[in-house]
Amino acid sequence: MNHTAISSNRKMKGIAAAPGLAEGPSLRWHKENLHFERLSGKDPQQERQRIDQAVTRVQKDLSALRDKMRVENHADEAAVFDAHILMLEDPSLMKYIDGLLKKTINAEAAWMDGIQFFAEQLAALPDDTLQARSIDIIDAGSRVLSALLGVEKDHLFIISEPCVIIAQDLTPSETASLDKSKVLAFCIAEGGPTSHTAILARAYGIPAVVGLGESVLSLPDGTQMLVDGTSGQIIANPDQWTIQSFTQRKNMEEKKGAIEYQLAQEPAATRDGISVEVVANVSNSGEAESAIFYGAEGIGLFRTEFLFLKRQYEPSEEEQLQAYRQVLDVMEKRPVVVRTIDVGGDKDIPYLNLGKEDNPFLGWRAVRMCLERPEFFKVQLRALWRASQGHDLRIMFPMIATLEEVRKAKALLMEAHREVVQARHKVAEKIQVGIMVETPSAAIMADRFVREVNFFSIGTNDLTQYTLAADRDNPKVAHLGDPCHPAVLRQIKMVIDSGHAAGIWVGVCGEMASDPDAIPVLLGLGLDEFSMAPSAIPHAKYILRQWSTSQARQLAEQVLDLDSAASVRQRVRDFHVE
Ligand code: PEP
Ligand code: MG
Numbered sequence: 001m002n003h004t005a006i007s008s009n010r011k012m013k014g015i016a017a018a019p020g021l022a023e024g025p026s027l028r029w030h031k032e033n034l035h036f037e038r039l040s041g042k043d044p045q046q047e048r049q050r051i052d053q054a055v056t057r058v059q060k061d062l063s064a065l066r067d068k069m070r071v072e073n074h075a076d077e078a079a080v081f082d083a084h085i086l087m088l089e090d091p092s093l094m095k096y097i098d099g100l101l102k103k104t105i106n107a108e109a110a111w112m113d114g115i116q117f118f119a120e121q122l123a124a125l126p127d128d129t130l131q132a133r134s135i136d137i138i139d140a141g142s143r144v145l146s147a148l149l150g151v152e153k154d155h156l157f158i159i160s161e162p163c164v165i166i167a168q169d170l171t172p173s174e175t176a177s178l179d180k181s182k183v184l185a186f187c188i189a190e191g192g193p194t195s196h197t198a199i200l201a202r203a204y205g206i207p208a209v210v211g212l213g214e215s216v217l218s219l220p221d222g223t224q225m226l227v228d229g230t231s232g233q234i235i236a237n238p239d240q241w242t243i244q245s246f247t248q249r250k251n252m253e254e255k256k257g258a259i260e261y262q263l264a265q266e267p268a269a270t271r272d273g274i275s276v277e278v279v280a281n282v283s284n285s286g287e288a289e290s291a292i293f294y295g296a297e298g299i300g301l302f303r304t305e306f307l308f309l310k311r312q313y314e315p316s317e318e319e320q321l322q323a324y325r326q327v328l329d330v331m332e333k334r335p336v337v338v339r340t341i342d343v344g345g346d347k348d349i350p351y352l353n354l355g356k357e358d359n360p361f362l363g364w365r366a367v368r369m370c371l372e373r374p375e376f377f378k379v380q381l382r383a384l385w386r387a388s389q390g391h392d393l394r395i396m397f398p399m400i401a402t403l404e405e406v407r408k409a410k411a412l413l414m415e416a417h418r419e420v421v422q423a424r425h426k427v428a429e430k431i432q433v434g435i436m437v438e439t440p441s442a443a444i445m446a447d448r449f450v451r452e453v454n455f456f457s458i459g460t461n462d463l464t465q466y467t468l469a470a471d472r473d474n475p476k477v478a479h480l481g482d483p484c485h486p487a488v489l490r491q492i493k494m495v496i497d498s499g500h501a502a503g504i505w506v507g508v509c510g511e512m513a514s515d516p517d518a519i520p521v522l523l524g525l526g527l528d529e530f531s532m533a534p535s536a537i538p539h540a541k542y543i544l545r546q547w548s549t550s551q552a553r554q555l556a557e558q559v560l561d562l563d564s565a566a567s568v569r570q571r572v573r574d575f576h577v578e
Contacts (some may be wrong), residue, residue, distance in 0.1 A: 006223060006237045012212050014187070015478050016232035017198035019536075020207035021250040022185035023243070026223045026236070027159065029167035029174075036108035036149060047107040048098065054107075054147035055088050061143070080312055084140035093118055108148050115141030136312050159183065164225040166216055169473075172196040172309060172347050180204050185227035187234055189216050192471070192478045194461035194511050196346050201229075202511070202533040203287055209234055211475025260538035264295030268530075268541035270523070271548035277529040278541055279335070281509055283307075285326035291534040295541065298335035298392075300457060300531025301509035302327060304380070305341045308349050314376070320383035328391040335392045337457060337509075337531075339436065340380055340409075342366040342398040346473055361462075361471065366399035371408050374415075381416035388428035396457055400435040400442050406452045436509070438462035443491035450502035456495055457531070460510030464488050482565035483512040489521065489560055489568065496526050507531055517569045519543045524556025551575075 066081035087093075093114055100110040115137055122134035159165075159182040169190040175197045186201050191210035201208035207229025219225075219236050226235040226246045235242060267275045279298040280291035283306035291299060307315055307323050315323070328336055343349050344357075344365030357363040370377035384395055397409045410433060420427055435452075437443050438459030446456065460483045465472040467487050470480035482488075492508070499506040507529030512518045514532035519540060522530065532540060555575050559568045 006219060008237050008239050009242055010236040012216055012234050012236070014209040014212035014216075014232045014234065015191075015193050015475060016228075016230055017188075017191070017193045017195075017210040018186070018201035018206060018208035019230040020185075020205065021229070021246065021253060022164065022207045022225075022227045023246060023250070024162055024164050024184040024225060025221075026166050026187070026219050026225050027163040027221050028217065028219075029165050029170065036112070036145065037106075038109045039106040040104050042101075042104050042106045044098070044101040044104065047101050047105075047110065050107040050148060051097065051111055051144070054111075054144045057147050058140070058143045059085050059088060062140075080136070083136060084143075087137055087140050088144065090118075108145060111148065112141065112145055115145075139312065164227055166219060168217060170197045172200060172306070175200045180206065185209075185225070185229065187212055187216050187225070187227060189214055190473070190475060192473050192475055192481060194464070194472045194481070199281075199461075199511065199533070202536065203281065203283065205290075205533075205535040211478055213475075257538070260542045261294070263545075264538040264541060266295070266541070267297075268544040270544060270552070271546070272550065274549050276523065276527075276544050277507075278537055278544070279337075279507075279529060279531045280534045280537065281531055282327065282534070284323070285330050287534060288327045288330040291537075292330065294534040294537040296334075296534060296537055298337075299327065299331060300337050300507050300513075300529055301396075302336060302338045303342065304339060305343050305347055305349075308341060308343065308352075309347070311351075313351055314379070317379050317383045317386075320380060321386050324383060324387035324393075328387055328393060331391070333392060335394060337394045337396050337434070337455075337507075338384060339396045339398050340367065340370065340377070340384075344369060361465065361473075367397050367405055367409055368399060371405060371412070374412055377412055378416045378419070381413050382420050385417055385420045385427045386425045388431050389426045391428065393428065394432040394434060394455070396434045396436055396455075398436045398459070399438060399462070400449075401439040402441065403445070403448060403452065406435055406449065410452065436462075437495050438466070438510075440467050440491065443495050446495040446498035447501075450498055450504055453504065455505045455507070456499050457507045457509045457529075458492055458495055460488065460492070460508055460512040463491065463510065464512075467491065483510065483515065484518055484521070484559075484568040485565040486560060486562055486568065489525070489556075492522070492527075493525050493556075493560065500526060505529060514540050516543055517572045520547050520552045520572060520575075521556050521559055521568070523547055523549065524552030524554070526553075 062081045062085050066078045070078045097110050097114040100113055119134040119137045122130055159179050162182050162184050164185045164187060165183050166187045169188055183206055185206060186208035188210040189212050191197055198208055198210055207227050209227060209229055209232050223236050224238060226238050268278050269275050277297055279300035280296035281301040282288050282291055282299055283303040343352060344354055344363055345361045354364060387393060397406060400406050432454035434455035434457060435449060436459040437456050442449060443463060461472055464481050464483045468480045468485060470477040472481055496506045505528040508522060508527055509531035513530040514536035523544060530540060559571050562568050562571060
């Protein structure tokens with residue numbers, strides 16, 4: 001560790017991504033780098049020896065991981081590691097690789113050619129389970145390749161002490177796989193405030209700053225850090241006075257949070273007595289429990305794609321059913337809006353073989369992929385129907401851009417209903433079906449979409465990126481992607497007005513719903529439901545209670561006419577002062 005290399009109190013400014021203050025030592029997360037060269041003229045015996053050593057080392061690591069999973073009661077994951085250990089010593093694989101080594105190529109090339117060959121053979125089999133094994137063999141094989149190259153593989157990343165994670169960027173599945181009990185904060189060089197890593201950090205209640213730039217990566221492990229996820233500032237190697245004032249502020253914030261928490265279970269009634277629905281965004285039953293803890297009146301967005309991440313195969317209908325039931329059981333009779341799988345964009349799931357795209361956020365994402373894979377999609381829809389029995393489960397389709405898409409999705413939902421009823425499963429008599437309004441096309445055509453659905457939930461994260469043409473993951477354009485921009489607010493108004501004219505409710509489940517500046521504006525526009533990370537609920541309820549609906553309406557009218565997001569935010573703050 002080299003603390004002398006960094007000056008004292010080194011400040012860096014990034015983008016505030018998940019609120020809160022944290023202090024602790026830094027730890028750099030390294031991504032794997034598995035490039036290798038093809039070499040010839042190598043001694044087959046020596047190269048075989050290198051492979052054997054790498055395989056033994058990986059098998060040892062995998063056994064340790066398997067034992068850890070067993071201790072933590074993750075029997076499924078433990079079984080996967082067991083299968084990987086066996087695969088690595090498959091005699092036919094080794095025989096094939098020996099054949100390649102005879103051509104005097106290097107161990108890395110022979111090993112990966114062998115793995116690729118066996119993966120392709122498996123992928124071509126008619127049996128789905130065997131096909132899925134091809135992903136396992138690539139996963140286990142790439143661990144051996146990392147050992148051959150001397151690169152630490154990311155999923156062997158172990159956090160032993162509570163620390164501030166520093167990374168170039170993190171994918172949602174990498175973030176999900178970290179031991180959150182030891183992560184004090186995230187400091188990310190890339191990313192935008194509504195990237196899914198930021199959203200996950202908020203869901204875990206972990207402060208995060210993104211878009212810090214490359215310089216953050218030069219901090220040596222163990223550097224003392226102060227992270228302010230609310231303002232987006234971090235301080236490396238702080239002096240004693242800075243630590244003292246930061247700790248004071250942290251204590252005050254904690255006290256303020258405790259006061260807001262005391263009223264969290266009460267409804268969010270405005271000054272004129274109108275109750276506004278405040279619900280939670282979750283991706284599993286643990287988060288649903290935390291939603292109840294923080295006073296959620298239901299779930300406004302259950303991101304089901306997280307069930308599909310961190311696995312080797314897609315979850316079966318039964319597995320999905322269990323996962324949905326777990327969340328519904330926690331929520332009892334409260335409404336639960338389940339969003340069908342939204343993959344693509346920044347969420348890749350390797351075993352779904354979605355293919356590489358130049359513009360994934362404009363590509364084969366969410367319902368677009370599901371409609372072209374109806375058998376895959378119907379597994380989820382059947383599981384949802386079965387889970388609906390005895391609960392207020394609502395279904396919502398993401399990334400809808402055209403009326404045809406919503407009609408096709410509803411037709412598949414009805415097909416799934418017929419199949420489930422034919423198989424004699426019990427289902428709820430009626431469920432509400434809605435769409436996420438997150439493309440400008442859906443927002444502009446909201447008056448047509450109302451005929452197809454029971455509700456709208458506005459996905460302001462995507463609606464903002466598509467409206468302002470500003471990639472939500474790119475820190476260089478993060479200043480453009482502000483949901484308080486009048487171009488976004490005007491669309492929200494159109495959606496709410498169209499929804500209300502047709503008698504359907506309208507919510508917001510993007511991060512904007514918990515943005516303190518945006519809350520009074522959304523209230524004034526007549527929003528019915530605010531859906532957000534569980535830990536954000538007490539503060540959002542606190543803000544809603546400060547306003548009367550007539551004041552908020554007045555504010556909303558004013559800001560729609562302004563020129564920029566900055567002037568909207570300023571207007572909200574001035575209005576407070578007045
Ligand atoms: C959104 O786009 O606002 C949204 C809630 O969906 P996601 O962030 O998962 O894309
Ligand atoms: Mg979205």
